[in-house]
Amino acid sequence: MTDEAQPQSTRSLHRLIYFSRQRLADDPPPNEQVEAIVRASIRNNREVAVTGLLLVHDGWFIQALEGPMTAVLTTYRRIIEDPRHEAPVVINAAPAASREFADWNMCARSLSAADEAIIDALEMRDAFEPTRLNERSALRLLKAVRDIQDRTSLSAATR
Numbered sequence: 001m002t003d004e005a006q007p008q009s010t011r012s013l014h015r016l017i018y019f020s021r022q023r024l025a026d027d028p029p030p031n032e033q034v035e036a037i038v039r040a041s042i043r044n045n046r047e048v049a050v051t052g053l054l055l056v057h058d059g060w061f062i063q064a065l066e067g068p069m070t071a072v073l074t075t076y077r078r079i080i081e082d083p084r085h086e087a088p089v090v091i092n093a094a095p096a097a098s099r100e101f102a103d104w105n106m107c108a109r110s111l112s113a114a115d116e117a118i119i120d121a122l123e124m125r126d127a128f129e130p131t132r133l134n135e136r137s138a139l140r141l142l143k144a145v146r147d148i149q150d151r152t153s154l155s156a157a158t159r
């Protein structure tokens with residue numbers, strides 16, 4: 001469903017950012033479990049015009065959800081019931097002027113060693129302690145990850 005198809009009262013753009021502790025089983029492998037989460041997310045989020053980015057790193061999930069307020073909140077309420085993670089903490093939930101992750105149908109990103117070097121260069125190493133994140137630093141971190149993903153896709157496409 002597009003943003004325009006939503007009733008006016010629920011159409012205003014919202015962004016919710018939270019972090020949680022991974023609680024993935026040993027089997028199947030964690031990357032397969034994350035892939036299953038991403039598949040379900042793409043399927044469900046498209047239906048309700050929710051976009052975002054899921055960062056999977058060092059035992060943590062950090063996720064941004066953007067879209068109509070009701071859709072974002074309904075999605076988040078479903079996510080926090082999921083046994084594959086625990087102790088979710090909302091960093092920020094508020095109206096947003098525009099989508100920062102519009103092209104990211106819930107793309108999950110795990111950081112490689114090269115990505116980590118970029119994060120170091122951006123002096124964002126502290127951001128990987130999610131309990132220290134605030135609205136600004138969380139958004140900055142996720143946007144940096146989005147930009148890394150953009151560069152990676154570009155270099156793969158031009159190789």
Ligand code: FAD
Pocket residue numbers: 033036037040041042043044045054061063065075078079080081082083084085106
């Ligand atoms: P299916 O994917 O078909 O699953 C059916 C049921 O089984 C669900 O209740 C699901 O929770 C449960 N389930 C499936 N696999 C497992 C497993 N390996 N272990 C335990 N229970 C399992 N969903 C979204 O729609 N959008 C999101 O943006 C989103 N982000 C997520 C982020 C994180 C960090 C996590 C952990 C989950 C996320 N999910 C997201 C998944 C969400 O929690 C639900 O599992 C999903 O929305 C259910 O989709 P579905 O009804 O299509 O069910």
